[in-house]
Amino acid sequence: MMLDHDTQRKVELFLFEEARLLDAGDFEAWLELYRPQGIYWMPSQPGQTDPLNVASIIYEDHAILSIRVQRLLEERALVLTPMPRTTHIVGNIETLGHEADCLRVEAAFICVEHRAENQKVYSGRHTYELVPDEESFRIKMKRVDLVNSGGTHSPMSILL
Amino acid sequence: MDHLMDHATDRPAASLTADDIRGLVRPDHVNRRAYADEAVFQLEQERIFGRLWIYVAHESQLKKPGDFIRTRLAHHEILVTRHNDGQIYVLQNRCPHRGARLCMVDQGSSRLFSCPYHAWVFRNDGTLSTVPHSKSYPENFSLTDPQHQMTRIAKVQSYRGFVFATLNPNPEPLLDHLGPMTEVIDNLVDRAPDGEVEIADSSFTLEYRGNWKLHLENAADIFHPSFVHSSSVMPARRAPENASILDGDQTREMLLANGFSTNEWEGIQLTGLSGGHTFMTNFYTKGVLVHEESDPVAARYKAALVARLGPERSASVLGVNRFNNIIYPNLVINAQHQQMRVTIPISVDRTIVRVHCFRLKGAPDEMFHRAVRFLSTLGSPASMIFSDDVEMLERCQQGLAKDSEMWVDFSRGFDSDRAGKDGEVSGVASEMPMRVQFKAWVEYMTAEAA
Numbered sequence: 073m074m075l076d077h078d079t080q081r082k083v084e085l086f087l088f089e090e091a092r093l094l095d096a097g098d099f100e101a102w103l104e105l106y107r108p109q110g111i112y113w114m115p116s117q118p119g120q121t122d123p124l125n126v127a128s129i130i131y132e133d134h135a136i137l138s139i140r141v142q143r144l145l146e147e148r149a150l151v152l153t154p155m156p157r158t159t160h161i162v163g164n165i166e167t168l169g170h171e172a173d174c175l176r177v178e179a180a181f182i183c184v185e186h187r188a189e190n191q192k193v194y195s196g197r198h199t200y201e202l203v204p205d206e207e208s209f210r211i212k213m214k215r216v217d218l219v220n221s222g223g224t225h226s227p228m229s230i231l232l
Numbered sequence: 233m234d235h236l237m238d239h240a241t242d243r244p245a246a247s248l249t250a251d252d253i254r255g256l257v258r259p260d261h262v263n264r265r266a267y268a269d270e271a272v273f274q275l276e277q278e279r280i281f282g283r284l285w286i287y288v289a290h291e292s293q294l295k296k297p298g299d300f301i302r303t304r305l306a307h308h309e310i311l312v313t314r315h316n317d318g319q320i321y322v323l324q325n326r327c328p329h330r331g332a333r334l335c336m337v338d339q340g341s342s343r344l345f346s347c348p349y350h351a352w353v354f355r356n357d358g359t360l361s362t363v364p365h366s367k368s369y370p371e372n373f374s375l376t377d378p379q380h381q382m383t384r385i386a387k388v389q390s391y392r393g394f395v396f397a398t399l400n401p402n403p404e405p406l407l408d409h410l411g412p413m414t415e416v417i418d419n420l421v422d423r424a425p426d427g428e429v430e431i432a433d434s435s436f437t438l439e440y441r442g443n444w445k446l447h448l449e450n451a452a453d454i455f456h457p458s459f460v461h462s463s464s465v466m467p468a469r470r471a472p473e474n475a476s477i478l479d480g481d482q483t484r485e486m487l488l489a490n491g492f493s494t495n496e497w498e499g500i501q502l503t504g505l506s507g508g509h510t511f512m513t514n515f516y517t518k519g520v521l522v523h524e525e526s527d528p529v530a531a532r533y534k535a536a537l538v539a540r541l542g543p544e545r546s547a548s549v550l551g552v553n554r555f556n557n558i559i560y561p562n563l564v565i566n567a568q569h570q571q572m573r574v575t576i577p578i579s580v581d582r583t584i585v586r587v588h589c590f591r592l593k594g595a596p597d598e599m600f601h602r603a604v605r606f607l608s609t610l611g612s613p614a615s616m617i618f619s620d621d622v623e624m625l626e627r628c629q630q631g632l633a634k635d636s637e638m639w640v641d642f643s644r645g646f647d648s649d650r651a652g653k654d655g656e657v658s659g660v661a662s663e664m665p666m667r668v669q670f671k672a673w674v675e676y677m678t679a680e681a682a
Contacts, residue, residue, distance in 0.1 A: 109477055111478075116436065125600065125601065127435070127436065129608070129613055129614050130608070132476075132483070133477050135472070135476040135484075136484070139464070139471050140616060142470065142471075143463045143467050146463040146467060149463030150460060150623040223437070224439050224584065225436070225437070226439050226441075226613065227438070227440075228613045228619070229619055
């Protein structure tokens with residue numbers, strides 16, 4: 073679907089803002105990008121459609137995400153000592169269509185995490201349902217499909 | 233599962249004598265070499281993972297002929313299969329022709345395993361079915377020659393759906409090895425209103441850079457949660473009740489439960505058994521995890537169970553309240569939450585943990601959804617709990633790897649443990665489970681071949 077240039081640009085700026093907030097460690101502001109009933113979903117299998125009968129790496133609403141965010145801000149979080157530094161890159165941003173009250177957007181991502189002596193790379197695809205909100209958007213749903221979702225993982229402590 | 237390949241196994245472990253092994257373990261201390269010495273690890277692969285009964289699969293993964301899963305037994309990659317004779321076979325995942333790995337997926341269904349190199353084709357019991365252009369092989373080349381079959385692990389036995397295998401040609405009976413730990417498998421299965429459990433299709437495979445024993449010790453350690461998990465306990469305490477629209481507050485309750493203090497340290501009963509098995513009493517006391525009276529899902533579930541077992545037996549099944557039941561050397565079961573973890577050693581400082589949950593057949597779907605949520609909350613790579621555990625396991629390994637005379641201290645509770653009439657040991661606020669694990673470790677590691 074061909075969107076007008078302004079809408080496409082607004083979507084891109086919204087995703088860039090989200091990436092910047094994560095890299096800056098401003099997780100509370102990041103959470104504010106979500107609607108009060110917004111959902112963050114990181115499936116454990118490629119093509120997973122069921123979050124209830126199939127375990128997800130993360131399937132959380134605003135209430136649980138806010139605990140996750142507060143944990144990132146806790147001084148004693150072991151996996152965050154020292155605090156990881158990240159670079160989130162979002163690209164290939166495509167607005168795929170309107171659904172009832174929202175825009176469906178897909179993007180590719182790469183994130184490099186540096187912590188203590190280690191550097192890790194995450195990549196995959198984001199799928200968003202974005203609801204227009206004043207001049208910008210709020211996230212109704214964000215799905216993160218890691219390229220290695222079904223594989224072997226070491227602990228993930230950052231947000232993607 | 234490329235990560236499962238390693239470079240181990242050709243080095244003889246015989247350089248360590250029984251006295252060397254005994255010299256690593258004191259009643260309340262363990263030398264760091266038990267975790268960091270490559271020769272010790274090779275001997276463990278031979279004498280623990282190569283001789284004991286090791287969990288390899290659940291029968292619900294092998295329902296019909298052709299079904300298989302891929303996993304690991306000691307240093308072998310193996311396929312656990314259901315053949316069309318109805319039997320379960322455990323086969324080395326290797327073509328006997330040139331040695332190539334045969335199967336490259338973790339599970340599936342196939343009547344034949346075909347080697348892509350020279351097209352030797354095997355049945356699910358490992359026997360050779362066909363080779364192309366058979367007339368070019370020598371006259372005495374026989375399809376039925378065992379040398380031309382996938383190597384079969386001879387000893388395979390199930391206990392109520394749980395499949396164990398061993399490389400040991402003369403193992404003790406499976407039931408003797410499991411001992412009283414059969415009760416936790418019984419309890420898991422008995423909790424199903426239809427009398428049967430199914431392993432969930434989804435699971436997690438986690439890797440950490442540390443010795444396999446660190447995970448078992450952590451699962452038996454009641455002292456670390458308050459400290460290691462404070463970063464999730466504190467925000468959960470500040471969060472409002474019942475705010476989530478997804479999970480009936482289960483995640484918050486699970487995070488809260490790690491907020492231990494003296495009450496839990498002194499209230500959680502620890503038990504250790506000969507053979508190295510240990511368990512503790514549960515510490516989840518609130519919310520959907522404990523079937524509160526007001527919970528309509530729990531009410532429907534209990535009614536279904538009572539219909540099958542009657543009220544008394546049903547109450548006794550649901551009354552079993554044991555947490556982190558560790559079947560030595562590598563299986564951790566939580567029957568009341570339908571959870572299971574399997575520890576798979578890869579090298580002296582690298583370990584895989586597979587985390588599974590079960591469906592209780594005949595129970596309301598919501599019960600399974602809770603088990604799935606439990607699995608994610610505790611066992612996902614993004615778990616707010618387990619990721620902090622792993623961080624500590626890795627820091628221990630990093631410290632223990634340094635060449636020095638370092639003795640790990642397991643002395644807490646040493647003076648207060650109580651021995652029971654059947655050789656079991658009980659205690660509270662104790663590192664007794666680690667002492668029990670290492671007592672068994674020495675016995676296994678110093679035993680001569682049966």
